Amino acid sequence: MKPALLELLECSSCGQDLVLAGETREGTEVMAGELRCTGCARRYPIVRGVPRFAPLLREVEARTAEAFGYEWTRYSELAERYRRQFLDWIRPVTPQFFRNRIVLEGGCGKGRHTALAAEFGARAVVALDLSEAVDAAFANTRHLENAHVVQADINRPPVKRVFDYAFSVGVLHHLPDPEPGFHALVSKLRPGGSISAWVYGREGNGWIVHMITPLRERLFSKLPHRLLDLLSATVTVPLYLGTKLFYRPTAGTALNRVLPYAPYLTYIAAFPYREQRSIVFDHLVAPVAYYLRRSEFAAWFERAGLHDVRIEHHNANSWRGFGSVPSQAGREVA
DSSP states (O other): OOGGGGGTBOOTTTOOOEEEEEEEEETTEEEEEEEEESSSOOEEEEETTEEBOOOOOOHHHHHHHHHHHHHHHHTOOOOTHHHHHHHHHHTTOOGGGGTTOEEEEEOOTTSHHHHHHHHTTOSEEEEEESSTHHHHHHHHHTTOTTEEEEEOOTTSOOBOSOEEEEEEESOGGGSSSHHHHHHHHHTTEEEEEEEEEEEEBSTTOHHIIIIIHHHHHHTGGGSOHHHHHHHHHHHHHHHHHHIIIIITTTTTSHHHHHSTTHHHHHHGGGSOHHHHHHHHHHHHHOSOOOOBOHHHHHHHHHHTTOEEEEEEEETTTEEEEEEEOOOTTOOOOO
């Protein structure tokens, strides 16, 4: 933890300021110690460089955190291709949009988007995640002076309402109740601030909803993670061969347009085997996964009172959305 993070944090219980105590440092990083609330005297430990605000969890939340903690520590490496993916998920936001903004990330996993937001020139990026993946995120971003990783619940972000931009990619649809998580992020935006979210779509995913979801809920998500990882390795083989032999060579042709699930499978056809394996594991491990209709997703933005809302279909199987908090001097996307 970098001491500058204190300016952005608040007690998740009472909302008061926090002070640092009993710290042990490695260079500019506080690796151990605690944060003490100046109001209610709550204490939050700093463990392995990460402030820990994680509450006691319900069973489904604990299983979800454990599942994605395993995934993002198992597949913890970063790759150049993540830049294009990230920008696809948050469009119309561009790298220039991040410059000098204070950014909040809801669900950071291994920190791949945290690192990009920091490298795009954000003044500060505060990345939240409930799982042990925060350790991988910290390792991947600790060299970036403007990147901060916090273990906390998206529904109760322990941060002040000072953020210019918030984003959540591939996380909200795994919450037991996704919309309150979205509103919790919006609540931390200052007037004129903006938010991006990317979620699974119901449109285009009927076969997953009817065939994969029952198996995931009743079987796959309950398997030991190592066993499921091995199973994913096997399942990925035909997926990998199919994308390399059929979808990638036919991209942009009439034949490609008649192949099943073509927009998405063509999109991931360039990914290496290990990345496709992590995608398979990701789709099988989650105890909860909502597939949202456009109307449902759009209603989140409407009920949050956002304006300049833009919602687009991505790869014909997911939704990306962008909106802004009203202000007299709203900001435009760069």
